[in-house]
Amino acid sequence: MRHMKNADVVIVGAGPTGLMLAGELSLAGVRPLVLERHPHRRDTPKAGGLGGQILELLRYRGLLERFQAACTGPVPAPRFPFGGVHLDFTRMADPPLHALPLPQQSLERLLDERAGELGVDVRRGHEVTGVSQDDTAVTVDVRGPDGPYQVNARYLVGCDGARSGIRDRAGIPFPGVTYPEVNRLAQVTLSDEVTVLDNGDLDVPGFGTVRAGFTRTDRGLLGVGSSPGARSVSLYTIEDESTEYDDDVPMTLTELQDSIHRVLGAHLPLAGSTRLSRFTFKAHQAERYRAGRILLAGDAAHLFPATGVALNAGLLDAVNLAWKLAAELHGRAPGGLLDTYHDERHLAGARTMLHTRAQVALRRGHDEAAEALREVFSELLADEQPLRRMGALVAGTDIRHPMPGSGHHPLAGTFAPDLTLHTDRGITGVAGLLHPARPVLLDLAGRADLREAARDWKDRVDIHTAKTDRRPADALLIRPDAHIAWAAPVDEPAGTAVPALREALSTWFGTP
Known part of the structure; x- marks a missing residue:
């Protein structure tokens, strides 16, 4: 073995999920090393665009306009195939599901450029040949253009696709079926x-x-x-x-x-x-997304039997994982934080598997009973409420992450709405506060008691004060992945709100 290198995190695979994870880790102050066995970005056509919740997340990172500018064709009408029928949102002023026509080759180029701007080390033509781990580190054997070498890292993330060698080496079962x-x-x-x-x-x-x-x-x-x-x-x-x-x-x-x-x-x-x-x-989902210091994301963790959902799921995996992994590496993660990556994203993957398997049943039937099923399903989709529900299901916007404890505000665990905010510096939105990928405490009611309670976490949580029309809560504690960790009901007394906020801050962002 030629020599040993060190890295905070090794990411195996420079596809969209691996590059997205690398960028998010860099925003969080972590040094990722990306290893890709192919010597160049591949130009084999795969996914033709992005759709669902990831578009909102990209907007919250300030990246959506950049991605939109790279589109080679017009944005299609909001009409999406679903198991041999269509979800047609063209009559809705605010459809629950959107798509961006961006070929995967262009997407990878954009994510690769962003990773370069953030200083990520992406090594193409470097193939992982072996992996071992102990309680403190992962050792990765690599064969590069100049010969073999080893990398010592604190964590390794397999973003190496459907035939993931990392998943196999970690001994993680990948049950499912191929149609x-x-x-x-x-x-x-x-x-x-x-x-x-x-x-x-x-x-x-x-x-x-x-x-x-x-x-x-x-x-x-x-x-x-x-x-x-x-x-x-x-x-x-x-x-x-x-x-x-x-x-x-x-x-x-x-x-x-x-x-x-x-x-x-x-x-x-x-x-x-x-x-x-x-x-x-294929319909496969890894039994667990973590084995010690090895984690999985993207197609290495799940394969869905329908189009238009894999990239959305994989990129959201990356965003969910990055800030938690960074907290571990910086030594400020509360106990069990990294395990919530599996808890939340495995649940989201199972939800996506549910509707894609339903699409298989709709799509593959050829007899009169199957035709009747498609006809009845199409009739249901003529009504707005079931159509909106199906759109949210496909988009992944109906996910509410499980929150520890009980008695949570209805917004807790959901994706933060992009409220219009009136501040001393003018009008902005929630999306603009999350560009740096840091936690945010957003005070919407002039609650000095809540801002003071969060002061001990000011090194890791950004505190903002603003007003908004019809505020949904007095304050929102928003995670870097744009999900709400805690919300204070309107006019909740300080004696209740302050202890609850401090508990939420400790639960998600560690002891100050």
């Missing part, structure tokens, strides 16, 4: 031979009308996402198939056309493509 189907997703330009009708349907020569939405045959499913008059459309096929594809071998336009022909029984003329991706569906 015998292959999915192909593309953004294509139609040939001039195809006519896009006023309602978005396609008139295909030699076949007739292919309607917008889903067409189901006994050979599979074809999805068409189009706008009247537009030549660029989204196409999606599902076929039962047991072929094992190499994720690093990109899909071709010919492969897509062959799949459409098999499903539809007709040729759909295409002129070109801007995105082509292929994937299989």
Whole structure:
């Protein structure tokens, strides 16, 4: 072994989750080392965008505009596939689910640039060949371009994807199922031979009308996402198939056309493509996200049998984990804080697994009973309340983290609302207070007693005073991941509020 290096945290995998974690750790004053076995950023098309709660989190970090500027196409209408039907929010002024069309290659580039700006050491072409741990450290064997070496770190996080070697080396079970189907997703330009009708349907020569939405045959499913008059459309096929594809071998336009022909029984003329991706569906979740000093995040921790949710879940894993891991490394974490990463994100992953497995049931049925189920489900989605509920479920915004103790304010454990705040320096929002990724005590009622109670934590908690219209609480204690750790009911007496605040501060941010 050539030599030994030291790091606070080793992150294995420079995909979106690993890079997001590295950036968040850097904001918290931690030195992460990112090891990636591939020598360059990969350009194989994978996810086509971001959606759900992570968009709000990026806004709370001041990053959303930067990500929006990198989009190559228009933001789509709020209409999302769900197991062979659609969640259509186009009639809502405030839809509960949004998406940002940002190919994964562009997302990784942006996160890589941000990591570089924060001084993160990202080493590509460095493969982990062995891992061992004891009560104080993790030792990582690495094979790099210049030969083998070792890294000694206090913690290691596996962000190395579905076939995670870190998960295997940590002995963490990964139970679940793989469904015998292959999915192909593309953004294509139609040939001039195809006519896009006023309602978005396609008139295909030699076949007739292919309607917008889903067409189901006994050979599979074809999805068409189009706008009247537009030549660029989204196409999606599902076929039962047991072929094992190499994720690093990109899909071709010919492969897509062959799949459409098999499903539809007709040729759909295409002129070109801007995105082509292929994937299989798996439903797996690690039994635990932590084994000693080794933790898992992203696809290493969970695989969901539906599109549009994996990146949201993985990036939220990273944000939840980073501040807790930083507190451990800085020596100010209260007992059990790091274990709440598993408690909270495993629960969130199970919630995502619930609706993606429900999508499998909706999507894969071919008999009359399955058709009836889809029809009834679509009728329910015509009403606003169930549609909003499903949108929140897919977005991951319906999660309320479990809070220790009892008698909590209804806001405790939820994502902090972006209240409009009136301060001495002008008008701002809650989102602006969380750009540095630090805890915040937000006094909304001029409660000097609460600000004084938090003074002992001022080295680790930012204290702000503001006013807001229709305040939901007298004060909010907000974690770095934008979730509310504690809230004071309006006009709660000091004798009750002060001890409760000090207990919450100790529970989440340690003894002052």
